[in-house]
Amino acid sequence: MDSLKKIYIFIILIAISLVLSACATRHFASIKNDTETKIKVKSFFENKSGSYVLESQIKKGENNIWLYEKPYLDDARIDSKLKVVEATNNKGCTVTFNRAAIDKKVEHHELEVVIEPQDFIDACGEKVAK
Numbered sequence: 001m002d003s004l005k006k007i008y009i010f011i012i013l014i015a016i017s018l019v020l021s022a023c024a025t026r027h028f029a030s031i032k033n034d035t036e037t038k039i040k041v042k043s044f045f046e047n048k049s050g051s052y053v054l055e056s057q058i059k060k061g062e063n064n065i066w067l068y069e070k071p072y073l074d075d076a077r078i079d080s081k082l083k084v085v086e087a088t089n090n091k092g093c094t095v096t097f098n099r100a101a102i103d104k105k106v107e108h109h110e111l112e113v114v115i116e117p118q119d120f121i122d123a124c125g126e127k128v129a130k
Contacts, residue, residue: 025069025070026067026068026069026070027067027068027069027070027079027111028065028066028067028111029065029066029068029078029079029082029111029112029113030063030064030065030066030111030112030113031043031058031063031064031085031087031112031113031114031115032058032061032062032063032109032112032113032114032115033058033059033060033061033062033063033115034061034114034115034116034117035060035089035115035116035117035120036060036117037060037089037090038057038058038059038060038090039057039058039087039088039089039090039115040055040056040057040087040088041055041056041057041058041064041085041086041087041088041115042054042055042084042085042086042087043055043056043064043082043084043085044082044083044084044085044086045079045081045082045083046081046083047081051083054066058115063112066079068081077103077106077107077110077111078102078103078106078111078113082099082102083098083099084096084097084098084099084102085097085102085113085115087115087119087120089120091120091124093120093123093124094123095115095119095120095122095123095124096123097113
């Protein structure tokens with residue numbers, strides 16, 4: 001009887017985990033260029049298999065969009081695999097957003113990291129302000 005209870009509990013736990021994993025939802029996330037020039041962006045992701053980089057050039061006012069699955073219990077606002085975003089403008093100024101900075105950016109723009117002129121001014125000062 002005791003082994004029957006253990007099997008029953010095991011089956012319930014498997015059923016619960018299947019239900020929770022089936023509740024993963026798909027989301028679109030993006031990096032938007034809100035500056036006046038084209039920027040080069042490197043997005044660094046980490047998953048179970050390792051890390052990878054998505055490189056792109058984003059024109060003024062355009063977005064780089066990707067689709068990802070968000071597990072039911074994941075409370076991250078944006079793709080939790082996204083660890084770092086690096087953006088470089090046409091003057092060679094590079095601004096880097098770590099995970100904490102990414103989370104702060106998406107507080108104002110749901111599921112979207114918006115690269116703004118002020119980001120480059122803060123990173124490079126007078127070099128970009130003119």
